[in-house]
Amino acid sequence: MASNLLVWIEQVDGQADPIAWQAMAAAEKVAGDLGGSLTAAVFGDGVGEIARQAIEAGADRVYTADDPSLARYRVEPCAKLLARVLEHEPSSVVLMGASTAGLELSAYVAALAGAGLAPDCTDLHVEGDRLTAVRPALVGNLVSTVTFRGTGHRFVTVRRNIFQPADPDATRTGEIITVPAALSEDEIPTRVTSVETADGTVSLTEASIIVSGGRGVGGPEGFRPVRELADALGGALGASRAAVDAGWIPYAHQVGQTGKTVQPDLYIACGISGAIQHLAGMKNARVIVAINKDADVPLYKYAHYGIAGDLFSFVPAIAEEVKKRLGR
C-alpha cells in the first residue's frame, strides 16, 4: 500500500526555516519507494509565498492556513490543525525538521494520532513497505534504527543540515488547499508576550561545527581568519591549550583535557599539531580536518582530511568558498 508523505513547513513571519526544505529533501528520498504523493502543510499569517516555494521544492499539494493566531508557531493551534489535515491524508509519513518546534509538534501530533515517532533522524530507508529511520544515540556513541510498525501515520523529524534540498523548479505546479484555523485565539492556552532574538554566538559544547586555532596561528591576530571561517560556517571558535596559555584567546575557547570536550559533526583544526591532551577533547568529532604547515603532525592520524600548507592562505580561501557555496 502506498504511503503519502506530508511535510510540515516551519515558518516565522512568512519566512520558511531552511530546515523545512531539508525535510522536503528527506521526503523526496523515500517518496519513490513509498509510492505516494508529496504534500506540504504550512500554517502562518501570509504564507502564500511559502506555499508556492513548497510546490517548487517538490510538493504536489499544499495545505495552507492563514490566520493572525498562527503568525508565530505555538504548539496547540498548529497541532490541532495538523491533526485535522491528517484526517484527510490517511497513512501518511509526516516529516519535519528536528528544530525545537519540529521536535515538539511531531511528538504532540503523534500523540493525538496514536502514531509512532522517529525523532532527529540522519537517514531514512524503505524496505518493502517498512520505513526505517537512523539516528545517533547516547551522545553519538550508539546508532539507533527506528522501524515503524504498520502503515498508519508515522512521524519523522530530520536533523538539521543532513538532507540537501534540490534546486527549486519554478515550472512545477500543484494544488493549494486552504484550511481554516482549528482554534480561535481564545481557545489557545498560551500567549507569546515578547520575543527577543538571541545573539548569534554559538556555544562550543553545543556547536555542530567548530573551527580551532593552535600554536600555528602565531598570535592573537592570527585568530582572525580562523574566526572568519567559523562565522562563515555558522560554527564556534575553538583553541588549543598552547594558544590559550600564550594569551592569544580566552580560556572559554579551549578544547582538550583541561578545556572543553566537544563532539561536533565537523572539527577544523588550524595550526594544531594534535597533542594527546587536545585529542582528548575533540577526537570524537564526526569529521576532522587538519590544516597545518607541517605535513607530519599527530593530528593527521585522526583527521579525515588534511591540507599541508600555510593556514593564512588556505583558511581564508576555504571561508570564501563556503560563503560562495552556502550563500552566506
Next chain:
Amino acid sequence: MNIIALVKQTPDTAQLSAAMDGLMLSADGGPRIVNPWDEYTLETALQAREEHGGKVTALCLGPPEAADALKTALAMGVDEAVLVSDPAMADSDSLASARILVAAIRKIGDFDLIVGGRAAIDGNTAATAVQVAALLGIPLVSYVAKLRNLDPSDRTVTAVRLLEKARETVTSRLPALITVVKEINEPRYPSLIGIRKAARADIPVWGCEDLGLDPSGVGAGASGVVWRTELPPVREAHIEMIDGGPEDAARTLVDRLMEEKVI
C-alpha cells in the same frame, strides 16, 4: 501548589571514556543516574514549592532499579515518589510511555504544574513529556529557561522559552506542563539529612493493575516503533590529503564536506 516532577533514570554518560562504548553503558547493570536534564526538573519543582508551598511528587517510569533515581529525588527534597514499573511496560516507545505516565498522573490526582526535562540523554527523543501534555490536554510550555512568574491564585505561569534563535516569553494557564533546559537553575545536591530519610523511604511501585491499564496496551506490543541500538560503524581514519593551491584545495574540501553532510 501540587507539582509533579517527571524523572527518568538513564545511563551515566560521564562514564563514557574512549574504550567504554555506549552499549556497555546501556546494558543492564551499567552505572545509572538521574537523567541529568531531570535534575533541573527537580530543582524547578522544589523551588516552586519553596515559593508557593504545597508538595512535589516525583514520578518515574522504569525497571525496579529506577527506584534509585527516586531516592535521589527524595534526598533532594521531594515530598513523595512513585515508581511505575511492570514487566509488561518494557520497551514502550515514547507514546506508550506517555500513556502510562498519564494513567499514573490521574491516579496521583490534583496537580497545578507538571515539570519535565527537555529530553532524556539515552533516547533523546524529547517527546515523552510533550506527549503527556497532549494526552492530558493541558497547556504545554517547552524549553523553559526561566520561570518568570508562577501565580497559583491567578492560575497562570509566565516563562521564558529558549529557542534556537530567540528567547520567547509565554504566558499559559495552569495547570500546565513545562519542560526545562539547563539554563533555568543550578540543581542542588541531595543533602546528608535528605539522604538519610531517602535511604529509608519505601517507594510505592505501581504496575498495570494499579493503574487500570491493560498489559497489552503498553510495552513493545503497543508501540508504533521498534528501536534497535548498536555500535556505530567504525570509521577508519584514512586521511585524504588535499593538494593544490588555496582555491583548488578549498573547492575540493568544501565538496567533500558537503558529501559528508557536515555543512
Next chain:
Amino acid sequence: MDFELSDEHRMVERMVYDFARNEILPSIREHDRNGTFPHELLPKMAAQGFMGICLPERYDGAGMDFISLGLLSEGLEWADSSVRETIAVHLGLHALPVFQWGTEEQKERFLPPLATGANIACFGLTEPGAGSDVAAMTSRARKEGDTYLVSGEKMWITLSDVADRFLVFAKTDQEEGTRGITAFLLERGWEGLSTGTIKGKMGVRASNTGWINMDEVPVPESHRLGEEGEGFKIAMSCLDNARYTVAAGAVGLMKFCLEASVSYARQRRTFGQPIGDHQLVKQLIAQMKQRVDLGELAVRKVGWLKNRGMRNTRETSMAKWYCTESAFATASDAVQVHGAYGYSDEYDVERHLRNSKSAVIYEGTSQIHQLMQADYEFGNRTDRPLRCEMPAYDPAYWQS
C-alpha cells in the same frame, strides 16, 4: 560479615563524588597553582552538611556514621587533598574531640556552630621544635584564678589563618612530660593570639598551613577540654579520628590516579598500540588497583570498628600508614603512565603526586607508624581504656 555499603552510604558516596567533580575539580588547579585557599567552597560544603557529617543531630550534625565520614574524605580527596584536610582538621581534630571529651555544656555550646560550619576549627599540637616528639613541647599555660594564660608557638597548623576556633595543647606542669599537657579551646580575636600562613609548600597548596602564636592568651577555665594533664591522651585520641580521614582520603586519591591512568593508557598509543597493551603498563595498573582495594578494605574495617565503639588506634595507624604510602606510590606510577604530560600540570596526577607526599609525613610519619606497629607486636604498647571513650555509633542517639 558484610562488605556491602548500605543504600545510605551509596547515596553519600555518589553525592560526594558529584560534589567533588562539579564543585572542586574545575577550580582547584588554579588554587593549587596560586597557593590560594578555596574559601568559596566552605559555605557549599557547610550547606551539604559536610562540616558535621558524623555529629549527632542534637548538635546540628547530620547524624551519620563513621563509614560516611570515610566516604566523604575519600570523595573530597579524589579531587584534592586540601579539601579533605579541611574535614580532617575541622571535624576529626576539633569537633570530634569536643564531642568525645567535652562536658555536656561544652558540647551544647561549641558543637552546633562547628557542625553547621558557622565556625571553622583547627588543631594546634605541633611546634617548631616538637613534631613526633610531643613531650618536647614548650607551649605553657599558667593558671591565675579561673583563667589560664597560654603562651607558645604552634607550627604546620592546617587552617591556622582560616579557622576561628583553635584546639591547642600546652603544658600546665613543666616538670611532667606528656602528662603535663592540657588541651584548651581558643577563639580568634582573643588578646595575644595571632596566626600566619606558611608559603612555599611542595603540595596541598590549596590548603592553608601556618602558625599560631600565643602570648599570654587568657583562656577561661570553661574552655579547658578534659582535665589538666589529660591533653596528651586527648591529642592521641584526636589522631584516631583524623588518621582515619587521611587514610580514607588517600584511597580517594588513589582511585583518581587509577581512573586517570586507565583512561590515558587506553588513548595514548606507542609502537602502534595503546600503551595499556604494553605489559609493563599493565603491571603498573594492576599494582594501583591492588593498593586501592587493600586500602579500601583497611579503611572500611576502621570505620566498622569506630561504628562499634571499639578501640582502633592500631588499626587506624595501620590504615593510615598503608594508604598514604600506597597513595604516594600510586600517584608516582600514575605520573609514569602519563609520561611527560603527567609531569606537567596538564593532568591532575602531577598535583596528586605532590599532595600525596604530605600525608606520609603528617599525622604521624610512616616511620612513627612502623614503630607503633612493632611496639604493639612486642607488647611494648597497649591501649588502656580512656576516661572518655568515643561512643559506638547508635542511630537512635545520633539521629534524635
